[in-house]
Amino acid sequence: MNILTKPKPAAPAKRQLTPGQRREINWGLIFLSPWIVGFLIFTAIPMVVSLVMSFTNYNPIQADATRFVAFQNYGRIFDDPQVFNAVGVTLRFVLISVPLSIILPLGLALLVNAKQLLGKNVFRTLFYMPYMIPVVAGVMVWGGILNSDSGWLNRFLQWALGVQGPQWLQDENWVLTALAIMGFWGVGNTMLIMLAGLQNVPTELYEAAKVDGATAPRMFLSITVPMISPIIFYNLTLSLIGTFQYFTQAYIISNGRGDPNGATMFYNLYLYKTAFAFLDMGYGATLAWMMFIVVLLLTVLLFKTQNRWVYYAGGND
Amino acid sequence: MKTRWFVVVALVIVTGLLLSACAQPAPQVQIVKETVIVEATKIVEKVVEATTIVEITSTPAPDRVQITWYIGLGAGAQPAQIPLEKDFVEKFNKSQNEIQLIPIIVDNKYARDNLTAQIAAGNAPDVVGPVGTAGRAAFPGAFLDIEPLIKEANYDTSDIDPAFLQFYKDEGKLVGLPFAIFPEFVYYNQALFDEAKLAYPPQKYGAKYTLDGKEVDWNFDTVAEVAKRLTVDAQGNDATQAGFDAKNIVQYGYITQWSEHPRATGSLFGAFYPVDSSGNGSIPDTTVAAWKWYYDSMWGKQPFQPNQAAIDSDLLKGNAFSSGKVAMATTHLWYTCCIDKATVPSWNVAVMPSYNGKVTSKMHGDTFAILGGTKHPKEAFKVYTYMLTTGSADLYKIYGGLPARKSQQTDFFASLDEKFAPVKANWQVALDSIPFMDVPNHELGTPNYAKTFDLFSSLGSDFRSNPDLKFDERIATFKSELDKVLKEKP
Numbered sequence: 001m002n003i004l005t006k007p008k009p010a011a012p013a014k015r016q017l018t019p020g021q022r023r024e025i026n027w028g029l030i031f032l033s034p035w036i037v038g039f040l041i042f043t044a045i046p047m048v049v050s051l052v053m054s055f056t057n058y059n060p061i062q063a064d065a066t067r068f069v070a071f072q073n074y075g076r077i078f079d080d081p082q083v084f085n086a087v088g089v090t091l092r093f094v095l096i097s098v099p100l101s102i103i104l105p106l107g108l109a110l111l112v113n114a115k116q117l118l119g120k121n122v123f124r125t126l127f128y129m130p131y132m133i134p135v136v137a138g139v140m141v142w143g144g145i146l147n148s149d150s151g152w153l154n155r156f157l158q159w160a161l162g163v164q165g166p167q168w169l170q171d172e173n174w175v176l177t178a179l180a181i182m183g184f185w186g187v188g189n190t191m192l193i194m195l196a197g198l199q200n201v202p203t204e205l206y207e208a209a210k211v212d213g214a215t216a217p218r219m220f221l222s223i224t225v226p227m228i229s230p231i232i233f234y235n236l237t238l239s240l241i242g243t244f245q246y247f248t249q250a251y252i253i254s255n256g257r258g259d260p261n262g263a264t265m266f267y268n269l270y271l272y273k274t275a276f277a278f279l280d281m282g283y284g285a286t287l288a289w290m291m292f293i294v295v296l297l298l299t300v301l302l303f304k305t306q307n308r309w310v311y312y313a314g315g316n317d
Numbered sequence: 318m319k320t321r322w323f324v325v326v327a328l329v330i331v332t333g334l335l336l337s338a339c340a341q342p343a344p345q346v347q348i349v350k351e352t353v354i355v356e357a358t359k360i361v362e363k364v365v366e367a368t369t370i371v372e373i374t375s376t377p378a379p380d381r382v383q384i385t386w387y388i389g390l391g392a393g394a395q396p397a398q399i400p401l402e403k404d405f406v407e408k409f410n411k412s413q414n415e416i417q418l419i420p421i422i423v424d425n426k427y428a429r430d431n432l433t434a435q436i437a438a439g440n441a442p443d444v445v446g447p448v449g450t451a452g453r454a455a456f457p458g459a460f461l462d463i464e465p466l467i468k469e470a471n472y473d474t475s476d477i478d479p480a481f482l483q484f485y486k487d488e489g490k491l492v493g494l495p496f497a498i499f500p501e502f503v504y505y506n507q508a509l510f511d512e513a514k515l516a517y518p519p520q521k522y523g524a525k526y527t528l529d530g531k532e533v534d535w536n537f538d539t540v541a542e543v544a545k546r547l548t549v550d551a552q553g554n555d556a557t558q559a560g561f562d563a564k565n566i567v568q569y570g571y572i573t574q575w576s577e578h579p580r581a582t583g584s585l586f587g588a589f590y591p592v593d594s595s596g597n598g599s600i601p602d603t604t605v606a607a608w609k610w611y612y613d614s615m616w617g618k619q620p621f622q623p624n625q626a627a628i629d630s631d632l633l634k635g636n637a638f639s640s641g642k643v644a645m646a647t648t649h650l651w652y653t654c655c656i657d658k659a660t661v662p663s664w665n666v667a668v669m670p671s672y673n674g675k676v677t678s679k680m681h682g683d684t685f686a687i688l689g690g691t692k693h694p695k696e697a698f699k700v701y702t703y704m705l706t707t708g709s710a711d712l713y714k715i716y717g718g719l720p721a722r723k724s725q726q727t728d729f730f731a732s733l734d735e736k737f738a739p740v741k742a743n744w745q746v747a748l749d750s751i752p753f754m755d756v757p758n759h760e761l762g763t764p765n766y767a768k769t770f771d772l773f774s775s776l777g778s779d780f781r782s783n784p785d786l787k788f789d790e791r792i793a794t795f796k797s798e799l800d801k802v803l804k805e806k807p
Binding site for chain 1: 632
């Protein structure tokens with residue numbers, strides 16, 4: 001044995017569990033089993049099945065004709081102009097919707113957290129309440145509000161500004177904005193999380209800043225934003241993932257066709273149509289997996305950026 | 318002892334959790350919940366939130382075979398029809414004790430996608446209907462050939478015109494027995510004609526229309542002229558008058574009521590099939606002319622037909638003619654399902670207008686079909702025969718379809734008169750329209766049907782929504798897209 005060679009560190013001795021600990025683990029597993037079984041049946045197995053399906057030409061109506069097509073479906077994605085259109089629509093909507101889905105709830109949270117506001121609880125409840133409305137019902141209501149002929153929004157624009165409002169849901173230049181406006185309806189939950197974050201900012205920091213003569217905007221940018229940055233990060237991640245999966249509202253507003261003129265053909269809607277309307281379930285599964293990969297990459301990328309702008313009081317661990 | 322009790326309690330809890338985890342997820346919001354007790358059958362109805370689908374579920378009766386009846390692929394999901402369908406199911410379930418009929422009602426807009434999802438998930442229903450040619454075309458090969466069942470049950474088809482039996486064959490297979498036919502004609506609101514001091518549209522094919530004291534042909538030019546005079550803005554000006562405000566219309570002259578798909582509107586001027594013998598796209602000039610007429614009726618200088626926003630507005634509420642704010646509608650016999658007597662107290666029917674001397678009355682033909690994947694074909698066929706015999710009178714009332722069996726037609730019209738009394742429409746118009754049916758039919762399946770259908774739908778959406786459409790360019794783009802889709806392997 002070479003004396004210069006470092007001795008191998010001894011392998012950590014296997015921790016012996018006491019019978020009590022073993023019993024505790026077993027009970028833990030028993031109580032977790034409904035969720036484990038549920039996860040396996042309703043999530044893991046369908047995911048594996050869809051992965052397998054993505055390598056086939058599976059059509060539910062002609063299941064007998066199913067055959068293995070290797071990576072053909074994956075190659076098809078790059079030749080499919082509809083995919084590029086759908087990605088374009090989705091990205092445009094991400095650019096409009098994601099920033100608003102952070103700024104608006106943060107603004108509302110600041111509002112309902114303001115000392116000067118009377119009836120805070122009433123406002124908090126009012127802003128949160130629309131979140132309790134089912135998405136479909138909400139979209140139906142907004143369909144009426146945004147109707148270019150008789151909708152409240154255009155009537156208001158006519159009354160307040162004297163201008164004829166656009167055809168929100170029929171004009172391809174306005175429909176994404178209309179969907180973003182519709183999204184404001186459900187910011188109550190994010191607002192509430194932001195509010196919880198705001199209320200956790202130590203008041204001493206503001207007091208010290210005040211003593212130092214800091215202005216309100218300065219305090220907001222230098223204290224509030226860094227202190228609630230983990231909350232912003234959390235909401236940003238959820239919003240990004242949610243926006244890439246945007247479906248229900250677009251499906252209802254566009255009659256499931258991406259109307260007007262493909263302007264609301266979101267990636268998820270195209271995926272759904274491919275699988276369930278065109279019965280091309282193999283390719284549909286491929287589209288789903290591509291979206292999963294892209295969203296996963298974006299989420300990882302987002303996580304990578306957090307070291308630069310997210311402040312964790314207890315460290316990043 | 319304590320440990321044993323603890324284990325038992327823990328196992329009970331875990332089993333309970335497992336069962337609830339495996340149970341169907343509860344709808345997020347239950348809007349309606351009522352319980353109807355039907356002899357040995359409990360039906361719990363609920364409206365679930367997902368995609369505005371109305372879904373009726375039932376508690377399965379253990380001593381009966383469950384047969385699910387899928388409604389919405391054709392007619393059947395209108396609010397006025399749903400209670401009557403429930404009554405029908407209740408009556409059927411009471412009539413025997415072997416089968417439990419369970420209806421699933423889905424909004425027509427989402428029915429095709431929803432049924433695909435159900436088939437893909439292995440939850441295919443047993444009986445589907447009423448369903449027309451277009452509804453069946455979306456599911457090629459999915460329906461059962463019922464000829465062997467007809468033979469086995471010795472079901473009498475002698476009262477059915479053999480031509481109609483041919484009409485219900487898909488790829489050589491008889492997938493349904495003729496149930497109802499729905500010719501197209503004009504519905505008109507008499508009060509609005511009276512108010513405008515205009516003559517009613519003619520009720521006999523070949524008859525002239527009297528306009529400004531002169532007899533003119535009842536063609537689409539005449540319809541446009543009459544419709545313009547019946548289109549009124551908030552100030553009371555009609556579309557032919559100076560100062561007419563097209564942005565503030567409070568009454569429209571005409572609509573292609575719930576028949577706005579371009580294959581339907583394109584057939585107004587003559588039947589067409591969008592695929593030629595070589596498999597290429599084929600859009601005749603008459604079809605383009607019909608589309609242009611349709612587009613100009615909404616976006617021309619003197620619009621007389623509501624565009625999409627107007628159809629969805631508070632004024633027309635999605636059911637334009639029934640709002641009482643539309644004077645004429647060309648649509649099918651099934652529209653008798655949905656005319657509100659309160660808002661349209663006086664109405665009648667008239668013949669279809671002509672184009673270049675030729676009349677076309679689009680035909681819809683509905684049937685019920687059994688899905689190939691059914692586990693209980695015999696029981697499904699029992700339900701099926703009930704629907705077409707004992708229960709048919711009830712169903713005709715719900716769906717407003719002219720019975721394919723001639724022996725049932727008189728009763729059917731009498732039931733419509735009873736429903737709309739004191740209105741007594743001239744139903745001879747419906748019968749007279751049958752010979753003008755569109756051949757080839759506008760719902761006939763095409764290669765790559767789902768994508769072709771969507772392509773047409775998007776064109777229709779553009780017609781109804783885009784005031785700045787470059788019409789000729791759009792048609793050219795559409796034709797090239799159609800060629801591409803037809804050549805694509807589905």
